[in-house]
Amino acid sequence: MSTLNQLTAGELARAIRRKEASARQATEACLNRIRQIDGQVKAFLSYDEADALAQADAADRAVAAGEAAHRPLLGVPIAIKDVLAVRNQPLGCASKILEGYISPFDATVITRLREAGAIVFGRLNMDEFAMGSSTENSAYFTTRNPWDLERIPGGSSGGSAAAVAADECSASIGSDTGGSIRQPAALCGCVGLKPTYGRVSRYGLVAFASSLDQIGSFTKDVSDSALLLKAISGVDPKDSTSVPESVPDYAKALEGSIKGMRIGLPKEYMIDGMHPEVSAAVKAAVDQLQKLGADIVEISLPHTDYAAACYYIIAPAEASANLARFDGVRYGKRVDGADPIEMYSRTRGAGFGPEVKRRIILGTYVLSSGYYDAFYLRAQKVRTLIRQDFLNAFEKVDAIVTPTTPTAAFKAGEKSNDPLQMYLSDIFTISCNLAGICGISVPCGFLKEPKLPLGLQILGKPFGEAALLKLAHAYEQSSPWRGQKPPL
Amino acid sequence: MAAVEIDVNYVAHLARLSLTPEETQRVSTQLGNILAFIDKLSEVDVSKVEPTAHAVPLVNVTRPDVVTGSLPTAEALRNAPTKANGLFVVPKIVE
Secondary structure (H helix, E strand, O other): OOOHHHOOHHHHHHHHHOOOOOHHHHHHHHHHHHHHHHHHHOOEEEOOHHHHHHHHHHHHHHHHOOOHHHOOOOOOEEEEEOOEOOOOOEOOOOOHHHOOOEOOOOOHHHHHHHHOOOEEEEEEOOOHHHOOOOOOOOOOOOOOEOOEOOEOOOOOOHHHHHHHHOOOOOEEEEEEOOOOOHHHHHHHOOEEEEOOOOOEOOOOEOOOOOOOOEEEEEEOOHHHHHHHHHHHEOOEOOEOOOOOOOOOOHHHHOOOOOOOOEEEEEHHHOOOOOOHHHHHHHHHHHHHHHHOOOEEEEEOOOOHHHHHHHHHHHHHHHHHHHHHHOOOOOOOOOOOOOOHHHHHHHHHHHHOOHHHHHHHHHHHHHHOOOOHHHHHHHHHHHHHHHHHHHHHHHHHOOEEEEEOOOOOOOEOOOOOOOHHHHHHHHOOOHHHHHHOOEEEEEEEEEEOOOOEEEEEEEEEOOOOHHHHHHHHHHHHHHOOOOOOOOOO | OOOOOOOHHHHHHHOOOOOOHHHHHHHHHHHHHHHHHHHHHHHOOOOOOOOOOOOOOOOOOOOOOOOOOOOOHHHHOOOOOOEEOOEEOOOOOOO
């Protein structure tokens, strides 16, 4: 018998709707689990127990008032990456520069989750300002992979992935700029969805790279991804980059056969340096999709090899501009100086960690006079070619399948002294953000020794989440990986 | 371009970011490696390619010019390092 914190969001919402469980019991089950294991996993930077329980009691009153029928997440505890504004709660991006900051408003995603009935709680650990692939860049501590506590959970949304994998919440929210949802989801064995650029409002998300950032979910299965996407999607007057596309009923889209759907396998993703068990797991998953009726087509994305270089110009360039706001004037840390410039420099020097400084310097450099054309403008042009590769491919196929990561979770400390090696752990996830398309990672097996989860990445057309979820769901339902739990 | 020597101190000044001498040294070495890696892009012929700034199919998003609610002053000042009389306090700018 599963405990309430182990249920999927959909299962828990159903149990609460049928009055077989209360929101209070579900929230207490999550809080108990956190007290029991988060000392080892370290997914949470903090959580406000009294606030979570108050929301739970309000949810139970709403159930009694008959609101469950039209609030699909009523009573479901959902934890939040430390990059999204939740009114009256801390918002720190796991950075010292925002120590003590309390959000004066709710991000739109939070507002929408609350409307759907969710209990929004906790601050999940991450790489500082979402820059990293392991949570080792958090200014506070490194989150651990629930499958092996010596290993990292991936990043930047490592806390979000670990918390779901360890059943510390029903689902969680993260952000993905170059793979920060899909990579940790793969390494922790949960489902991670990065929606299309423009699908979900980013109002209240602390910006890292504005042309790449997108908010998405970590869930225990694909049907929960559909449930959460429906709740958080749609145009928002507070975010002018949110796109006024209608929001389909994603849960409905999961039904039916995938027979005749065309799946592309890009030959450029079969790289050296990929772990042989990763290739084998992806091959087995592709065979499975074929058995379910999908047509498998080899395709080419010829500019794949340039994606990482392109990303590590564009993302730091945008970050260097976005992070200019942390200057000690209006919020956050301030270190005094004789004049404003000295105050800015000292504040930023004291407040930012090494990776953030590295990216600000790199970003400032590639935007600086004399280098802009050679680096930034050239990267934007290569980006056009990368996006065009995908749009061309999507004329022939409905979705593209790749490994999410070249290897399983690595050990803490293994790559932390070599930023370039760390950057290359995102090599399969970066193109999706540059192209502005959608992508999902679903569990596709385990490394044998040690037992570590592996992820299958499915990439879809712009605003093609319905097809993406349908394929992911069909695969998940036919594979034995759903519901496997780490040995905690 | 692989042998670019970056003047980290100059770039750090542009970024208003104070670095210790150790940090300057470390960043300088690491950036050299990263720049050598991103120099890969110079292989690509981009002579006939338009740049992509973002992937949103929208231009000039506007809304009706109507006043709506905004953050109250007290809330906006809630996280200020120093404040007085409903304002942020900063070091003297003009002599």
